[in-house]
Amino acid sequence: MVSPPSSTAPQRPAVLDRDRPLERIPVAERKGVASVAVVIAGFGFFTPTMITGGAVASEFSFATFAVLALTAAAVLALYIAALGIAAGRTGLTTVLLSRLVLGRIGGKWASILLGGTQIGWYGITIAVLGDLLGTALGVPTWPVVLLGGIAMAVTAYYGFRGIELLSWISVPLMTALCVWIAVGAVGNAGGWSGLLAQDGAGTLSVGAALTLLIGTFVSGGTQIGNWTRFAAGGRLAFGVTAVTIMVVQSAMLLFGGIGATGFGEPDFSGILIMTGSIGLAVFLIISNLWTTNDNAAYAFGVAGAELTGRPDKRPFIVGGVALAIVLALTGVTDGLTTFLVVLGVLIPPLGGAIIGTFVGPWRRRDPGTDLDAVGPVRLPGLIAYLGGTAAAVAGAWFDLGIPAVQGIVVAALLAALLPAATGARAVQL
Structure with a gap:
């Protein structure tokens, strides 16, 4: 007669959060190239990058601006990819890497700094969403802020899989729409010859221009480990991150410059509203902001998990989103941008x-260090x-x-x- 298994046998603990915010991602749970690349691409579609590109383009000839934009994108790609390979080799989030580098106290500071900054940006983004959609649709801003703030958190709540699914839908459509608008902007500027003939105001130095172009995404890019830890190896994480960031950041900056030169408006959603394409404008606004904001919510979720030692990012996503919505509805975000730039x-x-x-x-x-x-x-x-x-x-x-x-x-x-x-x-x- 075979005895039943002992009830005292050690049981493997259940994983509370399949994204493992306080652990290394096991090799068996890593993702493929396409999955990691599309999530990074969605993160990089960042409206302020386009606006910055437009502002800098107005100061230089377009050829000079293009060189500056490509230089800034290359710097960002190298920096972010270097962080990406560290996360890919260790399977750790940026805040857990910070714990290993700075110690437990330093890790808490990193969680407060990175998580708090992303809550602020989440609030700013949903405030922008409310303003843009309110203008486009002629509706009050507060319902848009409330509903948009909650909706954008859903994909982050479901983790990497939710963010990836949204990115697969949004990134190809946003890319096609942006290329279409860029072609129209070039035509409105008189073709490539007309675009290249534009002279800038010349009041901005090259150093200041590069500071602006790099500064729009360098702080957000520091969070890249939250997603490249899912890459199947360090070299893969470096290559995918470097190529994706280089392509997306170059495109965002150049699109902003082309829009500002051709239409006098760097934000493509603004161009669509100007031309009466309200439906397309609404799609671009929602997709652009959502694919960035769900990454922000994920970032303050894993930061909260590290800060408290609770192996579940989801409660902190809910709490952070609630705080961000309050900030947006009370108008605090109007004075928050400068503060967040300083934190940058x-x-x-x-x-x-x-x-x-x-x-x-x-x-x-x-290094194989026990995180505890x-x-x-x-x-x-x-x-x-x-x-x-x-x-x-x-x-x-x-x-x-x-x-x-x-x-x-x-x-x-x-x-x-x-x-x-x-x-x-x-x-x-």
Whole structure:
């Protein structure tokens, strides 16, 4: 007679959240190239990037602007892809990478900084949604803000799969629509010869222009680990991220420049409203903002999970969205943009510290550290982050160079070199 299995046998714990916000993503649960690429592409369709492209295009000849746009896209692609490979090799979110680099206390700071910033941007985005759709449809803004804020959280609530599904629907349609509008803008400017004949105002320096072009997405791009951790390997994560970011960011900046030159309006949804294509404008507005905002909700969801130690991002998505809706409905977001731009100076050095640690002490591999065994402070990473932040703040204060890039470079160099200089005992306290 065979005895029944013992009730005291160890049971494998059920996974509370299949996106594993407090764990490494197992190799068996990784995604293919197309899945990761389409999610990154949806994240990169960012209306403020188009508007910035239009603003910079008005200051230069179009040929010069195109070179600047491609340069900015290349810088962003290299930086974001470097973070992408770190997440792909370790299977960790950006905030969990921050815990390994800075220590448990530093990880909490990263969660507050990255999560709080994304809640703010979520509120700003749904406020923009309310204004644009209210104008296009002639309806009050508050119902749009409320319903849009809730709807945009649904795909993030369901995790990577929900974001991927939305991206597969929205990205191809948005791309086709943007190309169609761009062709019309070129025609309205008198063809490519007319476009290239445009002269800019010439009041903006090259350094300031690159600061604007890079700055629109450098802070958001630091969150890339939330999605590249699902890539099937580090090289794949680097390649997919680099190509996707380069293509999407170049397109967004150039589309904005073409729209501003051809129609005097960098935002393509604004062009559609001007030309009376209200239905297409509504589609573009909703798709563009949704594919960015669900990524923001996902980001503050995993940040909340790390901050509290609860292995489920969903309650924090709900709470963050509720707070963002309140911010949007009370008009707080009107004064929040400048504050968030200031916070943006603090975020890129965090990415630099992660990259430097990954390339240096970790030798481009997963260090295999138990996430629950990380000490309160890791001095090399913390010093690197503070040094990079000081460089970024100094650049912004004295209007020198490109603050975000300087912060990344200084933090990365310090993170790569300090462990050898300080010795193993100083690494963790």
